[in-house]
Amino acid sequence: MAKAAESSGEPGTTSPRPLMRDLKAVGKKFMHVLYPRKSNTLLRDWDLWGPLILCVTLALMLQRSSVDSEKDGGPQFAEVFVIVWFGAVTITLNSKLLGGNISFFQSLCVLGYCILPLTVAMLVCRLVLLAEQGPINFMVRLFVVIVMFTWSIVASTAFLADSQPPNRKALAIYPVFLFYFVISWMILTFTPQ
Amino acid sequence: MAAVGDLQFEEFGNAAATAAENPGATTISIEGPGESPAHQAGLPRGSGGEEDDELLGNDDSDKTELLAGQKKSSPFWTFEYYQTFFDVDTYQVFDRIKGSLLPIPGKNFVRLYIRSNPDLYGPFWICATLVFAIAISGNLSNFLIHLGEKTYHYVPEFRKVSIAATIIYAYAWLVPLALWGFLMWRNSKVMNIVSYSFLEIVCVYGYSLFIYIPTAVLWIIPQKAVRWILVMIALGVSGSVLAMTFWPAVREDNRRIALATIVTIVLLHTLLSVGCLAYFFDAPEMDHLPTATAAPNQTVAAAKAR
Numbered sequence: 283m284a285k286a287a288e289s290s291g292e293p294g295t296t297s298p299r300p301l302m303r304d305l306k307a308v309g310k311k312f313m314h315v316l317y318p319r320k321s322n323t324l325l326r327d328w329d330l331w332g333p334l335i336l337c338v339t340l341a342l343m344l345q346r347s348s349v350d351s352e353k354d355g356g357p358q359f360a361e362v363f364v365i366v367w368f369g370a371v372t373i374t375l376n377s378k379l380l381g382g383n384i385s386f387f388q389s390l391c392v393l394g395y396c397i398l399p400l401t402v403a404m405l406v407c408r409l410v411l412l413a414e415q416g417p418i419n420f421m422v423r424l425f426v427v428i429v430m431f432t433w434s435i436v437a438s439t440a441f442l443a444d445s446q447p448p449n450r451k452a453l454a455i456y457p458v459f460l461f462y463f464v465i466s467w468m469i470l471t472f473t474p475q
Numbered sequence: 476m477a478a479v480g481d482l483q484f485e486e487f488g489n490a491a492a493t494a495a496e497n498p499g500a501t502t503i504s505i506e507g508p509g510e511s512p513a514h515q516a517g518l519p520r521g522s523g524g525e526e527d528d529e530l531l532g533n534d535d536s537d538k539t540e541l542l543a544g545q546k547k548s549s550p551f552w553t554f555e556y557y558q559t560f561f562d563v564d565t566y567q568v569f570d571r572i573k574g575s576l577l578p579i580p581g582k583n584f585v586r587l588y589i590r591s592n593p594d595l596y597g598p599f600w601i602c603a604t605l606v607f608a609i610a611i612s613g614n615l616s617n618f619l620i621h622l623g624e625k626t627y628h629y630v631p632e633f634r635k636v637s638i639a640a641t642i643i644y645a646y647a648w649l650v651p652l653a654l655w656g657f658l659m660w661r662n663s664k665v666m667n668i669v670s671y672s673f674l675e676i677v678c679v680y681g682y683s684l685f686i687y688i689p690t691a692v693l694w695i696i697p698q699k700a701v702r703w704i705l706v707m708i709a710l711g712v713s714g715s716v717l718a719m720t721f722w723p724a725v726r727e728d729n730r731r732i733a734l735a736t737i738v739t740i741v742l743l744h745t746l747l748s749v750g751c752l753a754y755f756f757d758a759p760e761m762d763h764l765p766t767a768t769a770a771p772n773q774t775v776a777a778a779k780a781r
Contacts, residue, residue, distance in 0.1 A: 357633045378554075379561040380596070449564040457600060464607055471614070471631040 308332045315398045318437040325388050325441065333394020336401050337366045343404050344468055357468060365468075369461045370394060377446065377454045384445035393458070396438040400462065403430035404469050411474055423470060431466040435459060560595040560674070568597055575682040578715040584682070585675050585720055593674040598681020602647050605684055608691040609643075610636040613755030616695045620759050635755060646747055647684065651676040654721075654740070661728055669723045679720050683713040687748065694752065697759035706748055714741045 308331050341362035357365070374389040382389075407423045438458050446454045549555040574588045614632050621627040655673045662670055671679075690709040694702055718737050725733040 357631075361633065376561075376596070376600075379558050381558065381561075449566070452565045453563070453568060453596060457603075460600075460604060460607065467607075467611055468631070468633075471629075473629055473631070 304329070304331065308335070311395055312398055315395050315437050318440040325384070325392065325445075328388045328391035330387070330391060330394065333370075333391065333397070336394060336397045337363060340366070340397065340401050340404060340465075343408060344472060362468070366394075366397070366465070369464070373457045373461055376457050377442070380446065380450050380454055382446045382454060384442070389442070392438055392441045393461070396434045396441075396462075397465065399430040399433040399437070400427075400465055400469060403427050403466075404472075407469060407472065408474075411472075427466050427470045431462055434462045438462075560593070562592065563594040563596055567592075568594075571597055571678075571682050572601075572685050575685050575716055576712060578712060578719060580719065583720055583723060584679055584716055585671060589675055589678055591675075593672070593678040595674070595677070598647055598677055598684075601681050601685050601688070602643050605688055605691065606636065606640045606643050608688050609751055609755050610639045612691045612695050616697060617757045619695065620697050620757055639751075639755065642747075642751070643684075646743075647680055648677065650743055651680050657736070658724055661725065661732070665728045668727060671724060679717065683716045683744075686712045687751075690748075691751075694756055699759060702752060702756070706752060710741075710745055710748055714744050717741070717744065 307327060307329065311329075311332055341359045344357060344362050345359040370390050370393040373393060374384075374386055377384065377389060378386070403426050406426050410419060410422055410426075413419060435458065439455055442458065443451055443455065549559075571588045574582075574584055578584075610632075613635065617632075618629055651673065655671070655676050658670065686709045690705050693705050696702070717740050721740060722733075722737060725736045
């Protein structure tokens with residue numbers, strides 16, 4: 283992690299506690315993802331807390347209940363976790379092998395933070411699923427997932443594209459597209475109980 | 476000033492002979508128009524006639540082996556070693572994919588497109604896309620087939636992704652390994668003109684799987700006839716790419732062994748596509764309109780029996 287754990291501030295001092303500072307940094311990066319512009323904040327001060335929070339939230343919401351479990355249901359918590367992290371590592375390795383000049387953890391940081399729109403989509407889908415099921419329900423979810431998927435792609439491309447050699451940009455971006463597509467598919471096909 | 480009679484034309488033979496007999500001489504060789512400039516080491520070439528021998532690869536097979544060996548100079552435990560396998564640009568990947576979709580008789584995929592620069596990007600990501608294409612299309616197709624049945628409960632069938640991944644990646648790596656071993660063994664018995672490195676074989680197999688991605692998406696259509704026509708088309712295209720690539724490598728050999736090799740290659744490819752179709756895609760029932768209560772039960776029972 284970029285910010286090592288320090289001892290908490292003493293009571294009575296005016297300096298902000300490191301925990302609040304970390305949370306503020308994470309929150310600031312969330313804002314950068316939601317309104318992507320070309321800035322270096324995500325790359326310069328990378329941290330993996332945000333991706334961890336998002337991944338755990340997504341995995342908790344996506345896991346199937348243990349009741350019907352065995353027979354070919356949805357993914358388990360560990361499976362989602364493994365897919366997200368293994369996918370992010372593979373994409374990072376791919377972009378480095380193609381000659382990109384981004385560091386390993388910076389890339390993981392960007393990919394992890396750009397899952398934020400899809401996590402929001404998952405929350406919305408879960409709420410929509412509380413209503414009556416049917417084609418309209420599905421259309422709403424489909425629309426939300428597509429919008430958030432596009433948002434994720436745009437955000438991550440804005441951060442990652444500059445670090446690739448110019449004649450290989452498409453080669454480096456395509457795996458990102460595949461990664462978010464698979465996550466979107468998992469979100470869209472989530473059926474409760 | 477020399478007399479006219481003393482002037483004679485001097486034959487300039489090939490560069491190697493000149494260099495051999497006169498070590499101090501410099502030789503200049505002009506490369507043919509089709510050479511890819513970025514990836515050739517500076518070996519002097521006597522003639523730029525590589526375009527003529529695409530299918531046979533007559534006199535450049537040992538040169539390409541040498542070049543391939545020259546390129547990978549970093550030891551295998553460094554990162555740079557693996558970077559040489561990803562040394563492709565976007566347009567090169569597109570060209571290779573195009574070459575795998577349009578097999579032209581007489582053009583060898585390896586000679587024409589790979590040209591001693593095999594990459595691992597194409598095979599790896601084409602296989603990854605294919606895994607998800609098959610799993611997602613299979614899921615979608617089953618959903619559409621059983622739509623309307625009262626007793627059908629949709630499940631995302633997430634397990635099938637890992638099964639698909641195992642099958643596809645095993646095929647894309649183990650079959651080239653076996654084929655390479657076989658060709659090496661035959662090479663030791665019969666002097667073949669054309670020989671491929673392991674990575675080139677992996678490359679050909681990886682790119683030849685590309686046609687199955689749109690095929691898998693089109694397999695969503697729940698008509699048996701459509702699906703089998705798609706299988707035929709895909710098999711025809713990728714099978715012919717593979718056959719035309721490996722025919723020059725076994726042509727010098729015993730006729731029967733050569734034919735058996737090509738037939739085995741195509742047969743394994745058939746097995747892969749038919750197996751994927753059978754396992755991931757439920758059979759479309761002839762009549763899946765839930766008109767009577769008896770019909771859905773029968774179709775569900777038939778689907779469960781598969």
